Amino acid sequence: MSKSNNVYKDAYNRCLRLLDETKSLPSEPELGTLLGVSRTTVRSILARMEETGLIDWNKRNKTVLRAPRPEDFFPEEETDSLAEIIERSFMRRLLAGGAEAGMQINELELAREIGVGTTSVREFLIRFSRFGLIEKRRNSHWVLKGFTRAFALELTEIREMFELRSAAAFAALPEDSAVWADLDRLEGEHRQLASQIATRFNEFSELDERFHRLIHRASHNRFIVDFYDVIAMIFHYHYQWNKAEERQRNEVAVQEHLAYIAALRSRDPGKVDAACRKHLKSARQTLLSSIPEGRQAQPA
Amino acid sequence: MSKSNNVYKDAYNRCLRLLDETKSLPSEPELGTLLGVSRTTVRSILARMEETGLIDWNKRNKTVLRAPRPEDFFPEEETDSLAEIIERSFMRRLLAGGAEAGMQINELELAREIGVGTTSVREFLIRFSRFGLIEKRRNSHWVLKGFTRAFALELTEIREMFELRSAAAFAALPEDSAVWADLDRLEGEHRQLASQIATRFNEFSELDERFHRLIHRASHNRFIVDFYDVIAMIFHYHYQWNKAEERQRNEVAVQEHLAYIAALRSRDPGKVDAACRKHLKSARQTLLSSIPEGRQAQPA
């Protein structure tokens, strides 16, 4: 086996959901852009949908014959890319404790344990290294630096530097910039979430990411924009790891975001700076509080 | 052929240079740390040195029999790691012009052209992507973002942010910190270079890197320290690319460094900030002046 067809399976599942909405599917290129895959994959999907009697396919005609049933879908776990599988496995080990700083990482062992080739693990580790949690010894193994307090402080230091600058740039954007409409939309979503916070608090993290990415984009600096990947990754796993007080934390954060948005719209640099600082400070606190005091980096 | 023995060859060459200095070689583990390789490699080296009559090797006894001759050395080009070879090839193409922004990068073609496997090229591209010059399209090719004016501006923006902060942290370091001795040593080297600038101006770039890395380390932030890799890479190739006015540029830079060092030693935040700003401004000018106006990023 050289390559899984997860791209096809994932696109197939997403295509199934489209069937509910229409009586006939659009052209192949159109479907391709819609699903984010090539025509080759689209045609495989259509072929299978015809086989399973979901659609009638004749050239331009793709008539929906019946609604998709649960058993039509490919299992969720078959739709993940190898990179996602490896990342999850790796992060589970990392956060599951017993992953002390200084510990060495074995490509072969990881590959065997996850059940993938060494090449994929190597590529993952190289990609992952930019998050600052692991480090390569030349011609030798990787070393785990650990998800320590020091790491969190270094991460948030950069985050604050970057976001304060981005927020200032955002506020200075001209009235007719498209970002203001984006901000309006995000504000609406925040208000909605705020009003239903009791039940929907777990939807915050996704909204959080979109909000901060919008702000960072205003920097027009690829290094700042890219750095948000590091933050997003850490917060993503951090949210899964630390569920304590989640509802309350998110409720506070939503309010801070709303104040932050208001400050941005005021375009007053002083207000923007203050609102941004306040929110980032509590974000830092949240992150820090989830790191056990004991877990300290070993002196090299 | 699955793996070149460049580690061995490079270590062998470096070991040859040791022969000039002593009458007998130290123990295997000691040689290993000295050369930065494992005992396995050390033993291969010793075996060959015995074969070629350079040493007499009997257990702990490694007597030097003769001085190494030029033909004892492995050719330079055989001592480079694949990663270095690929990087050089890639950068040559990138800087040789004709590498317009938006152009797509073909792994297979690159691999064939350089004469290496695709895996190595892929790994290189992944590692290289953090420099912000290329970007991956999911399940598809890489896109060249180009060495444009925008890139240089974004790079220097971050650099200035990071270095101002590092310099401030540096100046705040306690008297008994080891960095002051490092700074003294660097100052000495700067003075030496300054006095012989007419002939040794091309040695500046190496000194420059060491100086700035020392400052960045004072930040105690891995993201700041790691970011210097991006700067170092760009300046490394930039220096090779743009030789115009090299002597004069370096002469100015050495003087700026000396002023910067004096400011650091004064520990006056205002002076440090001013000296740092001044130097970074001229560094930015130098970089920008080497980028042809015409080379602009295409709108996506």
Add this chain to the structure above:
DNA sequence: GTAATGTCTTTTATCGGGAAAAAACATTTT
């Protein structure tokens, strides 16, 4: 003649294998 479909080619993603290099273990030397 534009945009779709049909067909063929190229490229990417991933694996297994094998040599180089590191690391671990066993034995000897001082």
Add this chain to the structure above:
DNA sequence: AAAATGTTTTTTCCCGATAAAAGACATTAC
């Protein structure tokens, strides 16, 4: 017994091969 050498095992690095997916070209439909 500490540190070296001798030997064996494991891991890293890199290639070639192959299925999945993308992309290019040819043909047909509107």
